[in-house]
Amino acid sequence: MKVGLVGFAGSGKTTIFNTLTGLSAEVGGYGGREKANVGVIKVPDSRIDGLAQLFNPKKKTFAEISFVDVAGPKADESEQSHSGLDPKLVQHMREVDALVHTVRAFDNAMFTETADPVRDIRAFDDELILTDLVQIETRISRLKKEKDSTRERELLERLKSALEAEHPLRDVELAHEELVTLAGFRFLSLKPLLLLLNVSEERAAADAPSEVMELAASKNLKLISMSGRAEMDISQLDADEQREFLQDLGIKEPARDRFIRAAYALLDLISFLTSGEDECRAWPIHRGTTAHRAAGRIHSDIERGFIRAEVIRFEDLIQFGSEARCREAGKLRSEGKDYIVQDGDVIHFRFNV
Template identity: 55%
Template sequence: MKIGLVGLPGAGKSTVFGALTGMAVETGYGAGAGKQNLGTVKVPDARVDALAALYQPKKTTYAEVAFTDLGGGGHTGIDRAQLNAMREVDALCQVVRGFPDAAGDPPDPVNEIVELETETILADLEIVERRVERLRKDRSNPRELEVLEQILARLEGEQPVRGMELDEGQNKLLSGYRFLSAKPLLLVLNVSEDQAAAPAPGSVVEAAEARGLGLVVLSAQIEMDIAQMSPDEQPEFLATLGLEEPAKNRFIQAAYQLIDLISMLTAGPDECRAWPVPRGAKAPRAAGKIHSDIERGFIRAEVVPWQDLIELGSEAKCREAGKLRVEGKEYVVQDGDVVHFRFNV
């Protein structure tokens, strides 16, 4: 799944992308216009670290998130090219400017949030109006017309599709439209170095909460500096800034949650690994993330919460203590489950 980084010119979107991925990308107004940079980032996970310390495996593998830097062609706002690129990703992270610009003008992050929201609503409205007009004429799909008229009313009321209560059938009916204002959205406030440890301004917090959006504060320049340091140097540098860990860790974890994934864990002497699994997935579907043969031949899942495995030290001791459970096809895998699948070849 892909998460697209978007933002108005000067917000530091490409700098944030570079800080996250370690990739060298063009930055500044108009940089990378019309281009898309793609990078994959490992999701920090203390549970994987703990399991690796227990098993000392040959290999340790973290979950990953794919980020796309959605470059537009405009210098003053969100242009058509960027809007079209946004339709191709599963979720969005909007980078908003929290520092003075080159001319010394103060930031206005709330206005940037509103501007992107408005642009996505208008882009969706254009599509819905055309489709509703056609359906009203030919009456070919009354069920589709009914739900689109509900969406039309919401968009005309300047409200995004995101947040509408739609059932599974309605969501399936609308999936082909790829509405921009329906995509999950995380706000990233990019601040100056001296504000790296400060809380977000109240107005930004209110704007995020009013829209039901997540919010992460970071300084892209500092994150780039941290990324270039050795692991031994980082703690001291972070302490001087009043930070406990790189803010990019919180951002990556928040982005991972944004696409509604959880981590199923596997552990052993060969490998300790986090597997991205859709929230609510049942055991056979989760098994399919490891290999399709396991899903097809699924018999049962042996499950233990990662905390119990760490505390007791082995699956055998977890079994003796009654902490290891045997689950069938209807079991819904939980975040942090350490799972061993039994299956027919």
């Protein structure tokens, strides 16, 4: 899973990036740095540790979330000129599975304007909508020139009307085949979007202001809030000190853990597990994925030569202590291609190529 940290200059993207990845990229660039920051976090999963105790594998592999953090447009510029988003930034955004809009809710001497999260949430969503609209108009005029009036054009016309009415594409109901037709466009307003409210230290443990919560709800967006600055400082301490500081600030759970949960929920991800003497591993998949497709996550050969999936619930494997004992106890199920994989299934795929 690849997540893009986006938002206006100085909203704290790089600070949040450092908090989440434990890296120390330079903050305070104020829109001036060209290079993207890239980092990866491992998703903590106690089930992998549980499996490792049984199998003593050479390797433990956790699910990963990778982050891209690119300098953002300046909020005032975007309001005045409407020149649209920088093409390089757009390119970065196209490549990610989900966008996290970092919204400034702290005051900072660097800015003449006070924080106005509601304005910024609206303005950024408008930028995404505008970028998609320009792209769609270009494509439609090309199709017109070619005297093409296929279903693609009809579909694009429909999306164009939605965008013109200021609805992001994520709010448009689309059938599976339509999504397939659209995949190549990589529209920005179609990507899952999470709002991350970056609040001042004093509000580190408080709920988001009600007007922000209401706006998020009306836009059907998930919202988490954290204090980037405070959490970044804390994330660089050792575990014991971290716990102490979090407690002092009234924060129940570190930002990284809350973030991971929100990102999984946003993308509707679950993990299935594989275990053996070589490796115990968590594999993130979308909820509702069939055993056949899940096999393909591991290797296309396993998908192609799929025979069956042998499934044990993680809890059963731990309780009975081995695959053999699970089999004796009737806890090992043999499932076919269409089985819907569940979170915490430990799967052994049988295949033949």
